[in-house]
Every structure is written in structure tokens, then in C-alpha cells.
Amino acid sequence: MTVTVELDDIQAAVLRYRPEPYYGTHILGHFDDAHAGRELLARLAPHIRSAAEWWQAGDTWTSVALSYTGLTALGVPQDSLRSFPDSFRQGMAARAEQLSDYGANDPQHWEPPFGSGDIHIGVSIFSSSPDKWRAALAAARHQFGELPGVTVLMAQDFGAQPDDRNSFGYKDLIGQPAIEGSGADPLPGQGRPIKAGEFILGYPGEAGVRYPMPYPEVLGRNGTFAGIRKYQSRVGAFNRFLGENAQTLQERELLAAKLVGRWRSGAPLTLAPEKDDPALGADPQRNNDFTYASDPHGREVPFGAHMRRMNPRDTNLAVLTDVNLHRIIRRGTTYGAPYDPDATSAQDDEIPRGILFIFLAARAMETIEFLQREWINDGNFTSLDDERDPLVGLQPKEQATFTIPKEPVRRRIHGIETFNVLRGGEYLFMPSLPALRWLAELGR
Amino acid sequence: MVTQTHPAASSALSPESRQKVKELRDLFADAPETARTALEDVIGEAASNESGQDESGTPVVSAGRIGLRQGKVSELTFIAPLSPDGAKRLRAALNLLHGNAHAADRVGTVHDMRFAFLENDTKLLFATAYDGDWDTYINDFATKIPAYMDLLFSAIADWPGIGDPSVKDVIAKYQIQVEAWYVANPDLTVVETRRLERVGQALEEFLDKVGQ
Numbered sequence: 156m157t158v159t160v161e162l163d164d165i166q167a168a169v170l171r172y173r174p175e176p177y178y179g180t181h182i183l184g185h186f187d188d189a190h191a192g193r194e195l196l197a198r199l200a201p202h203i204r205s206a207a208e209w210w211q212a213g214d215t216w217t218s219v220a221l222s223y224t225g226l227t228a229l230g231v232p233q234d235s236l237r238s239f240p241d242s243f244r245q246g247m248a249a250r251a252e253q254l255s256d257y258g259a260n261d262p263q264h265w266e267p268p269f270g271s272g273d274i275h276i277g278v279s280i281f282s283s284s285p286d287k288w289r290a291a292l293a294a295a296r297h298q299f300g301e302l303p304g305v306t307v308l309m310a311q312d313f314g315a316q317p318d319d320r321n322s323f324g325y326k327d328l329i330g331q332p333a334i335e336g337s338g339a340d341p342l343p344g345q346g347r348p349i350k351a352g353e354f355i356l357g358y359p360g361e362a363g364v365r366y367p368m369p370y371p372e373v374l375g376r377n378g379t380f381a382g383i384r385k386y387q388s389r390v391g392a393f394n395r396f397l398g399e400n401a402q403t404l405q406e407r408e409l410l411a412a413k414l415v416g417r418w419r420s421g422a423p424l425t426l427a428p429e430k431d432d433p434a435l436g437a438d439p440q441r442n443n444d445f446t447y448a449s450d451p452h453g454r455e456v457p458f459g460a461h462m463r464r465m466n467p468r469d470t471n472l473a474v475l476t477d478v479n480l481h482r483i484i485r486r487g488t489t490y491g492a493p494y495d496p497d498a499t500s501a502q503d504d505e506i507p508r509g510i511l512f513i514f515l516a517a518r519a520m521e522t523i524e525f526l527q528r529e530w531i532n533d534g535n536f537t538s539l540d541d542e543r544d545p546l547v548g549l550q551p552k553e554q555a556t557f558t559i560p561k562e563p564v565r566r567r568i569h570g571i572e573t574f575n576v577l578r579g580g581e582y583l584f585m586p587s588l589p590a591l592r593w594l595a596e597l598g599r
Numbered sequence: 600m601v602t603q604t605h606p607a608a609s610s611a612l613s614p615e616s617r618q619k620v621k622e623l624r625d626l627f628a629d630a631p632e633t634a635r636t637a638l639e640d641v642i643g644e645a646a647s648n649e650s651g652q653d654e655s656g657t658p659v660v661s662a663g664r665i666g667l668r669q670g671k672v673s674e675l676t677f678i679a680p681l682s683p684d685g686a687k688r689l690r691a692a693l694n695l696l697h698g699n700a701h702a703a704d705r706v707g708t709v710h711d712m713r714f715a716f717l718e719n720d721t722k723l724l725f726a727t728a729y730d731g732d733w734d735t736y737i738n739d740f741a742t743k744i745p746a747y748m749d750l751l752f753s754a755i756a757d758w759p760g761i762g763d764p765s766v767k768d769v770i771a772k773y774q775i776q777v778e779a780w781y782v783a784n785p786d787l788t789v790v791e792t793r794r795l796e797r798v799g800q801a802l803e804e805f806l807d808k809v810g811q
Contacts, residue, residue, distance in 0.1 A: 362741045362762045473790040474707040477739040525735060535671075535730065538794050 159336030168218030170209040174283035177314040189230040191304020197595035210339040215282035220583035225275030238370035242520035260577035268308040269579025313488035322388035324494035326421035332482040344444035377587035380519035386575040391503030416462030453560040486513035670785025677773040685754030686720035
């Protein structure tokens with residue numbers, strides 16, 4: 156497939172898939188003064204790989220992203236700061252209403268440093284080998300540690316889970332959008348490639364026009380917006396739900412599959428409706444190769460299943476929707492203790508483990524706000540009234556349901572709880588490599 | 600007729616409500632008798648509804664950037680200047696679509712739409728009730744039904760095209776704040792109404808069979 160995007164200028168993290176197995180660290184930092192911030196960017200820049208030949212990724216890469224307060228702290232000129240979208244300038248905590256982040260997910264319950272405005276920079280290291288990860292982490296720590304004007308607020312290791320499973324025991328991050336002009340052939344089932352402008356700034360999007368981008372051109376072009384959301388997985392509540400609503404081990408695993416649309420192995424219910432097929436789940440050429448044409452009534456994958464909500468594909472939705480406008484590049488990472496199938500207590504809910512969810516898109520803020528309001532914390536778009544996403548939805552205290560279409564009548568489970576609680580988040584801008592150098596040279 | 604304190608209006612009212620009632624009576628003091636009598640008939644009930652809530656407890660709130668919202672339903676009302684011959688073209692286009700609102704059916708969030716020409720065909724009054732926020736799906740309209748959107752709204756003098764990023768600003772510019780708005784079923788979306796219709800039909804069929 157031909158390359159029409161400027162891969163040499165785009166950060167590797169935008170296009171490289173999470174490796175298997177994966178190891179890494181997210182570092183969140185604060186610039187005490189503009190000079191130190193620019194110096195850190197100057198030192199990091201040579202270590203940030205481009206997206207060239209991203210599909211051959213197997214190595215280690217580091218990404219850099221900046222918040223609005225970070226760009227301000229770096230001394231980015233006012234006319235440039237004003238060219239960023241309002242939602243980005245406000246930061247994720249201030250967008251709680253648009254994100255439906257209330258109740259247990261309200262920013263007032265977030266862990267520091269989230270929601271404080273102190274997060275200026277996010278640096279993430281991804282690696283397929285523990286040794287290379289540790290070497291890259293040591294180098295990054297060295298760059299941070301040497302600079303007196305830069306403070307590390309949080310360093311969260313991730314990955315290194317048994318069989319790469321997430322905190323609920325699933326293989327995750329299987330479906331990703333194919334991006335037109337990025338150079339690799341789509342995987343089977345990825346659908347038609349989506350216009351590059353939906354994911355990278357400076358290119359036409361699905362409507363044929365470029366979305367507004369930050370000024371000047373060197374700062375905006377080939378960059379993208381990103382968001383981070385830290386979830387605590389309530390594994391006790393999740394296991395209790397499965398146990399209370401299934402009699403046998405087999406029924407429990409089927410219910411777990413209905414929540415997501417995939418068995419924990421990753422095998423989709425569309426291709427393995429009766430029982431798990433681990434070989435299918437492990438095969439990237441097959442595990443995403445389906446449409447919902449054969450499942451128009453949701454009897455295999457419920458309309459409310461996480462996978463079908465987040466990418467409805469050819470589902471006949473009740474509300475007119477262009478599903479290609481609401482896709483995000485997902486770089487979720489699992490942290491903390493591995494999934495424990497025997498955990499059922501309230502204490503188990505608080506054992507640190509969960510998902511640091513990273514998403515990227517040219518309109519990342521608008522897209523995640525749409526997803527949170529329409530596809531995660533509502534069910535109207537697919538005729539499910541108020542029902543919410545079973546995995547990442549914020550469930551109301553009363554009348555929370557999960558509906559499983561069945562013959563002759565559907566099964567509606569009452570009392571589903573919030574399984575992933577939000578503990579923090581921020582909107583970030585992931586600049587191009589030339590933009591990183593431009594930022595490092597501000598004021599010179 | 601001498602103004603009498605309505606028995607229901609006085610007893611349980613807070614000082615704020617009593618003040619409001621007094622202001623209303625002052626305003627209506629010079630009104631025709633029909634108006635004054637009508638006011639006294641409804642005053643007790645209206646004044647005791649202090650929070651602006653209807654009986655089911657759904658307040659009228661702002662629908663984000665523009666318009667009002669009640670429960671899940673929002674309204675949008677705007678008056679926009681038309682280009683020369685814009686009214687003529689739009690009238691013909693509306694006649695063409697009359698009885699065939701397939702695109703609006705597909706949208707799935709629109710309860711109603713009204714188009715009226717004002718001031719000798721120089722302006723358009725557009726009023727609609729819909730589910731959710733007015734701009735949530737505007738990008739989707741731009742890629743899924745751009746022709747319908749542009750056919751209906753390109754009569755507006757400075758309509759930039761549904762795909763133009765400035766289209767939201769143009770709509771917001773002409774929006775007018777409505778003073779009051781009533782919604783019978785604020786928690787019923789278009790989608791939910793359709794679902795309940797299907798459930799109702801299925802239930803009636805079931806009852807027909809059981810009752811035979």
C-alpha cells in the first residue's frame with residue numbers, strides 16, 4: 156500500500172501497535188521553568204523514533220506528549236496557544252460534564268497528579284523486551300533526573316502480564332482502525348482504511364476537509380491529540396457479577412464473553428458463538444475478520460457488548476451515525492496486579508490494577524466526549540434506552556442493566572456495577588518530530 | 600372586580616413566591632378583566648411550582664451552547680436571513696420532500712421540524728425538537744446526508760455548507776432564545792418511542808392470542 160502521510164515526521168507511537176509481549180512505563184512530569192522544559196525536549200528529541208516502517212515494530216520506542224499547561228509553561232506564543240481547541244485548553248478535569256465523569260468518576264476523587272493542572276508532559280516507553288525497556292527507562296530517568304527544573308509527578312510501569320491479559324483477564328486492543336496512506340495493508344476485518352486526517356493533523360478527513368490545527372504549521376502538522384484515562388479495575392465486583400448471574404464455569408465464561416463480545420482469549424463471538432477458540436483468539440489474521448451482517452439481532456454479540464458499542468461496524472444503528480468518524484487509535488496498557496479469578500471481596504476492588512487507556516485522534520477530545528456520552532454512558536443509539544457500556548460505563552446505583560438478546564425472549568440482568576472506576580485523566584498534544592524541535596528551540 | 604387572594608395561593612407559599620405573586624398582580628393591574636380573572640385562577644398552582652419543574656420532576660435547563668433542554672429532549676429555534684430567491688427555492692425543495700422525510704426518519708433524533716417564511720420571504724424561521732445536544736451528530740450529517748442538509752439550509756444567505764467547520768457558528772449566530780417550552784414526555788427519545796411502539800404491538804398480539 157502506498158504511503159501518503161509523512162511518516163518520517165510522525166512519532167512512532169501514533170502508528171505502531173502495542174508489541175506482544177509488552178513492557179513499559181508512563182512518566183508524567185512538570186516543568187518548573189520554561190528553560191528546563193525546553194532543555195528536556197531537546198534531550199528527548201533524538202530518542203523519539205519516527206513512524207517510518209512502523210509495521211515492522213518489534214523494538215523499543217518512546218513517545219512525548221504535552222498538555223495545554225505544559226505548552227504554556229514552555230512559553231509557546233499566545234497566538235499559537237489560542238489556536239488549540241477549547242476542550243484541550245480546559246483540560247480533561249474541566250470537561251467532566253461533556254465526558255459524563257460524575258459520581259465515582261468525578262475529578263474530585265481523582266488521584267494526584269491528575270486534575271491539578273500540574274501535568275505538563277507525558278513520556279511513554281513501549282518495549283517488547285524487559286531488558287530494552289529497562290535500558291530506555293534508565294535513559295529517560297537520567298534525562299529527567301539531571302534537570303533541576305523538571306519534576307517527575309508519576310511513573311507507572313505497565314504490561315508484563317501473564318499472556319498479555321488485561322486486569323479482567325481478557326486479551327484486549329484487538330480492533331484498531333486502518334489508516335489510509337499509512338503504508339500497511341489493513342488486517343482482515345479492519346474495514347476500509349479511514350482518511351488519515353481523522354488521526355493525524357494536516358490531512359483531509361472523512362468529509363474531505365482538514366480539521367483546524369494548531370498554529371503555526373510546523374507545530375500542528377503531523378501531530379495529533381491524545382488522551383490518557385487511568386482506570387482502577389474492580390475485579391471483586393466483576394467476579395461477583397459473573398458468579399451471581401451464571402451457574403457453571405461454562406456459563407460464567409459465556410457471560411464474560413457477552414459483556415465484551417469476545418471470549419477472554421480474544422476469539423469473537425461472531426466467529427465462535429458457542430465456545431471459546433483460543434487459536435482463533437491468538438491469530439491476528441482471523442480474530443477480527445467479521446462483520447455483523449450475520450448477527451443483525453445481537454444474538455451472538457449483544458448490541459450492548461463493549462466491542463459492538465465501541466465499533467458498531469455495519470450494525471443498523473437507531474441514530475444516523477457515520478461510524479468512521481468516531482474511531483480512535485487505542486494504546487491501552489494494563490498496570491498492577493494480574494487478574495485474579497478468585498477475587499470477590501470489596502478489598503479486592505481496591506488492589507491497584509487496571510488500565511491506563513491512551514487514545515489518539517485528530518479530534519481526540521471531541522471523539523472521546525462523543526464516545527463517553529453517546530456510546531458508553533447511554534444506549535439510545537442502539538435502542539437500549541439508558542443502558543451503559545458494561546466494562547467502562549458509569550453505572551447508575553439503581554436500574555442498571557445489561558441486555559442479552561435471546562430466543563424467544565431477551566435476558567436482562569439487573570444490578571450491574573461500575574467495573575472500571577476513573578482515577579484520573581488528561582488531554583495531551585502529541586507533536587510531530589519537527590514540532591518537538593521547534594518547541595525545544597523556543598526563545599532561542 | 601376587586602382582586603381577591605386565592606385561598607390556595609396564600610397559605611403554603613414562601614416569602615419569595617409571595618413576592619412573585621405580588622409582582623404578577625401589579626403587572627396585571629391594568630390588564631383587561633379576562634386576563635386578571637385568568638391570572639387569579641391559575642396563580643396558586645403556578646406560584647407553588649417554584650423550581651420550574653413539571654409534575655414528573657424534569658427541569659428545563661440549557662441545552663449546552665444554545666437552546667433549551669427538558670429531560671432528553673432539546674429545542675432549537677432560529678431566524679436567519681435568506682439569500683435572494685432563497686425562499687422560492689426552499690419552498691420548492693420542501694414541496695419535493697413533502698411526504699417523503701426519509702432522511703429525517705433515518706436521523707433518529709428529530710421529533711419535529713417547522714419551516715416558516717417571515718417578512719416577505721426574506722427570513723426563515725426554523726424550529727425543531729430533537730434528542731440530546733444539537734451539535735453531537737453534525738459531523739455525521741456532513742458525511743451521511745450532506746445533500747439533504749445543504750438542500751434545506753443553503754437558502755440561508757451565509758450558509759457555508761454542512762461540511763464547513765464554521766457551520767456550527769453560523770447556526771448559533773441566528774439562534775433565538777425561546778421564552779418557554781413544553782414537552783409532554785421529556786424522557787422519551789425518538790428511538791425509545793419507536794421501541795415502545797414495537798413492544799406495545801407485540802404485547803397486544805400476545806394478549807390477543809392469550810385472550811382467545
